[in-house]
Amino acid sequence: MRKIITSVIAIALLSSFTLLPGDCKKIIFFTEGTSTTMTSYNDDGKITGSTKTLYSKVTKTSSGASVIAHQDNYDKKGKLSTSSDFSIKCDNGVLIFDMKMAMPQQQQDAYKDMEMTMEGNNLEYPSELVVGNSLKDADVKFTFKTKDGVVMPMSNLSIKISNRKIEAKESVTTPSGTFECYKLSEFVETKTIFTIKAKSIVWFNQEVGTVKSESYKESGKFLGKTELTELKK
Numbered sequence: 001m002r003k004i005i006t007s008v009i010a011i012a013l014l015s016s017f018t019l020l021p022g023d024c025k026k027i028i029f030f031t032e033g034t035s036t037t038m039t040s041y042n043d044d045g046k047i048t049g050s051t052k053t054l055y056s057k058v059t060k061t062s063s064g065a066s067v068i069a070h071q072d073n074y075d076k077k078g079k080l081s082t083s084s085d086f087s088i089k090c091d092n093g094v095l096i097f098d099m100k101m102a103m104p105q106q107q108q109d110a111y112k113d114m115e116m117t118m119e120g121n122n123l124e125y126p127s128e129l130v131v132g133n134s135l136k137d138a139d140v141k142f143t144f145k146t147k148d149g150v151v152m153p154m155s156n157l158s159i160k161i162s163n164r165k166i167e168a169k170e171s172v173t174t175p176s177g178t179f180e181c182y183k184l185s186e187f188v189e190t191k192t193i194f195t196i197k198a199k200s201i202v203w204f205n206q207e208v209g210t211v212k213s214e215s216y217k218e219s220g221k222f223l224g225k226t227e228l229t230e231l232k233k
Helices: 002-014 105-110
Strands: 034-042 047-061 064-075 080-091 094-097 115-121 123-126 138-145 157-174 177-191 195-205 209-217 222-232
Touching: 047 080, 047 222, 157 195, 157 209, 157 222, 177 209
Parallel strands: none
Antiparallel strands: 034 047, 034 222, 047 064, 064 080, 080 094, 094 123, 115 138, 138 157, 157 177, 177 195, 195 209, 209 222
């Protein structure tokens, strides 16, 4: 169950970067030094971990901008477990994510000493978000090798995000404040040795990103949530 929650939360974090029409600079993540903390909880409301992301280097491009971000994952006791860097691009009004951010924390822990390659379609957000509209699917496949170059097929991982739809606009309050958000639903399928299917509901604001997300089994059983608990800009 924890793997399902972690995977969906990782996907939710991908949704925490939305694009205001025509101006990437209005998104706080394209301001150097901005940081966010997302805290995750299980179905009983107990903390299962948190993720702090620092947006450290913004580069202007001919079609927009890109940012390098550093992400630290902490366990339920606040101990640092994994760290990684990733990039986000704003390209002609479309926000494009480095999908390695979608890798569940368990896999990051297990394969941190291996070489990783990935292929697939990036997660995208258009500049204009309209209730009732659907967004593009995204998928990625990760393959791993040992330092000696030995392929580890049993470690392969694939993630598909589909049926992405903007359901509504709602006001959401978390420890970091109250925000006007778009409510987005999507299905997440994670394949390793076995397949995990789950549904994610994400509430995000067009300036600060994801404010809250919830994850559910296919049966509809609530698994957990994640909230924006700290925002520094």
